[in-house]
Amino acid sequence: MPAKPETIAALAARFAGLSASEFRGDTRVVVLKDSLLAAMQHLKSDGKFDLLVDVTCVDYLNYRDARDRFGLVYLLANTVTNERLTVRSFLNEPDLTVPSMVPLWSGANWLEREVYDMFGILFDGHPDLRRILMPNEFAEFPLRKDYPLQGRGERHNFPVLKRNQA
């Protein structure tokens, strides 16, 4: 269910530079990076968006007419009124640090770790920001558009441990 117009209006009144749009029943807002944490705090306490459905990221490197490199996506839901809201925020290199949402929703913990693992976005204030799916030795961020589908030979050069070394 799309978010109520009042919810969007209240958010737009408090945060400058916010743009809202709708596409096929999804309400989306784009928040400036600096006001991201405040906006999410507002959505959680006043908008009653108590469920963080997902955190993900899109790399716009090859995207037509894209001005920013990364788009962070937070999908929020209200479990009482079933409103849904997509909050996006754009990031550019070299400053790929955003505030972590773990203090607001504990469910953000692993979701943000995965975004860090795949895109290299740093979450400030995250309690345990480590790689989650890729091995710790892995040096690159595989879901970035400049990383090839077949990899860069990591699979073939992977160190093989002998039984006595393990």
Added chain:
Amino acid sequence: MSVAEATLEQRPQEQDYLWTLNFGPQHPATHTTLRLVLKLDGERVVDAVPDIGYLHSGFEKIGEHLDYNQYVTVTDRMNYISPLANNVAWHGAVEKLLGIEITPRCKYIRTIIAELARISDHLLSTGAMGLDTGAFTFFLYAFYQRERLYDIFEALCGARFTNSYTRVGGVMHDMTPLVVQKIRAFVKSFPETLDDMEKLVNRNRIFVDRMKGVGLLSKEEATNMSATGPVARASGVTRDLRKDEPYLAYADFDFNICCAKAGDCFARYYVRMAEMRESLRIVAAAIENIPSGPANVGVDERTALPTKQQVYQTIEGTITHFELVMQNRGFTVPNEETYSAIEAPNGELGFYLAGDGSNVAYRARCRPPSFIHFALFPQLIRGHTLSDVVAVLGSLNIIAAELDR
């Protein structure tokens, strides 16, 4: 204060007699490839650190290189216990992005297969819970019925395990009378097995003692930790996308949302057993009321692939097939991003899609319920014994292929 909390307080964590146990990645009770590092004080689990990624195969990266019809084969391999539900979720998301409205018959067919997939998933998860806690007969009862569901899926699309049944704008092909007949027979005989299963373990002292009061999750924690599906409903969250955001044909059916208040392993088992009965009600009502008409949206709209008969015998069919299959043609995709989710057996299974005009997704993010539920694990197991690890793991129904993708 429970026994578990008392033990934790008496024995501070810095004690050096804590023992570290490596559980997995290859262990019969993890069922799939995942690893837990457990910190033990005698038999009590003081802390658990999940280590995942052993089955990571880059499904989201592959999604940026396969077109909207090809990728359905990859979704089969995410939660391979209920691949049909993943197929429905994927193509539901693609059709939302493309703006395709599927036919009423297709909505019914997808509803039926999604509910059959739910029964098959819950049979495995409850059966495996029984197996892990010593009720082997229970597991065999469940698996016999799963075989019958596989027979239905085989008659439906030729594959038992990796179905890939849906297509953009429709399904692979319409249901045949044989499938309808098999589903009717299943609907008729399955409640008896459910009764047997409940009689076997619901009041079984060993099973109940191992499940009740283990792995407690409160309602607030469940929502705060993003839990959905049976795991959240066993803690008293009433959210079910089938009722809250009725998609496909769910608005036409009369069914209940099954919830429990306890939030322990037994509640999660009980919710799943109850959900199977409700799913069966939906299937029984849907199979008798399938609307007639085509299963796929019209060939003229150039959305669904035409049948082979249309391709070989009509010029429109040949042209549509050519337009859709050639790499530089295909679907009309907007430069937009959408999120669409269904109530999969394990919880909310959604796809966040970014389209860029080509017939390959620019970004195909999957919101995997197993991944989010496994993050709950350390919190649920702290203070319980080593033998409870398998009970909690089973009640969360972690499918490592979906966990790691």
